[in-house]
């Protein structure tokens with residue numbers, strides 16, 4: 001086995017895992033103070049912190065592999081170097097987190113529920129094979145995954161089974177999320193090698209597991225696409241650019257400062 | 260007043276005087292209940308409105324570590340709000356009111372929130388100052404309230420105070436990094452202190468009626484809801500923090516500020532109490548913007564609350580903390 005190839009593939013997979021959690025944690029943090037009720041504000045914030053914590057674990061591993069400091073990887077990397085799936089960078093709604101937010105709770109519930117389930121399946125696959133230190137992280141994270149999954153699944157079931165308005169909003173949200181959800185299961189240009197090197201099982205295998213799992217709960221059409229392109233290959237929307245500008249505003253304001 | 264209720268009142272005051280704690284289902288005079296509802300719902304809603312100035316800095320925090328720490332802090336504040344609103348809701352129940360009434364009172368301006376949360380927080384230095392000094396001030400007033408005669412409030416405060424200590428440490432850590440940092444970072448910090456100083460003095464409220472025309476502190480002291488005056492608390496704050504601020508090589512924008520050995524107290528320039536009145540009645544620099552953010556979140560989630568009301572699983576959500 002070519003160790004240079006293994007290293008490249010491992011690093012690629014780590015960026016995908018890290019960036020997915022980092023960007024969704026950011027989208028979650030934008031909801032602070034705006035959730036449907038105070039109890040949810042507290043619970044959601046806790047989940048967003050977990051996601052940010054998971055991202056930090058992956059970035060630390062990237063740091064150990066010589067990719068640069070975790071803070072620099074998150075606050076000083078251009079958008080085209082981010083490999084998160086595009087569905088995670090899309091905004092929560094219109095407006096910003098400070099001005100005139102008109103956020104869509106249905107979209108947030110569906111995106112988080114679908115992602116959390118995919119993440120759990122991904123981590124389960126990593127736990128059984130893959131790079132040892134990554135397996136350790138996967139095991140550590142898995143403990144929190146069941147709470148996250150339960151949280152979003154409860155929201156999903158409630159909103160799917162209450163008022164006609166909620167049902168129709170949820171169906172719209174499902175469609176919207178699926179339009180770009182295929183990007184979650186992609187490993188990008190290095191996909192074939194990543195799988196061949198047993199870092200994780202194939203895209204098709206994980207996707208099928210995800211569909212089977214969801215179909216058990218709700219008979220919905222789960223055909224998906226990635227309309228806006230494949231984020232794994234560095235293709236992104238303008239929303240990632242503005243998000244990263246916010247995330248790194250202070251860090252970049254005074255170069256070389258310690259914070 | 261009937262003979263029976265006079266009797267109840269006498270017994271109630273005896274309990275207060277002997278230091279007993281009053282519980283939610285105990286008999287209490289109407290004005291005691293009213294004072295508690297006013298005090299606790301204002302405290303609770305201030306925690307919630309207090310999340311908004313810091314919210315801005317959650318994604319912007321300059322490192323992964325700071326991002327995690329400030330997110331945890333803001334979450335705690337929302338948690339405090341939740342805890343306190345539950346205490347207030349129990350008190351409001353016999354009056355046929357609930358959390359929705361608290362929110363409506365906030366939106367209509369009837370329910371006020373703390374002066375500091377009407378102010379701007381335009382830099383990362385402000386995120387540090389809020390956590391270090393606003394939370395520091397809150398620790399001083401909340402610690403005093405720990406001995407409050409109302410049991411459920413005292414117990415909520417105990418949990419809140421324990422968490423506030425971490426908030427102040429988080430703030431101090433941000434401040435230290437800035438104070439030991441580059442010239443620009445020190446300037447950022449000094450600017451924040453200059454901006455926040457009057458609000459910090461106002462935090463404890465006016466010394467007496469003379470400043471703003473009315474205060475609730477006399478009644479609150481008679482009912483042992485509190486044990487110290489506004490001015491005593493402000494003096495404690497100055498004693499604790501002025502030397503620390505000076506030790507960092509920073510200045511305080513009040514040339515008359517000094518400790519008077521003879522009187523044993525701090526002398527300081529009075530903040531503009533007319534301005535204070537304007538701020539807490541919703542005319543501060545950020546009052547309307549923050550209020551409208553809350554109103555918006557309430558309105559955009561209308562359909563969700565409606566759906567929860569109709570769903571058989573309603574109580575299950577939000578249990579994960």
Ligand SMILES: [Fe+2]
Pocket residue numbers: 306335336339419423
């Ligand atoms: Fe608090």
Ligand SMILES: [Fe+2]
Pocket residue numbers: 336394397422423426
């Ligand atoms: Fe606090």
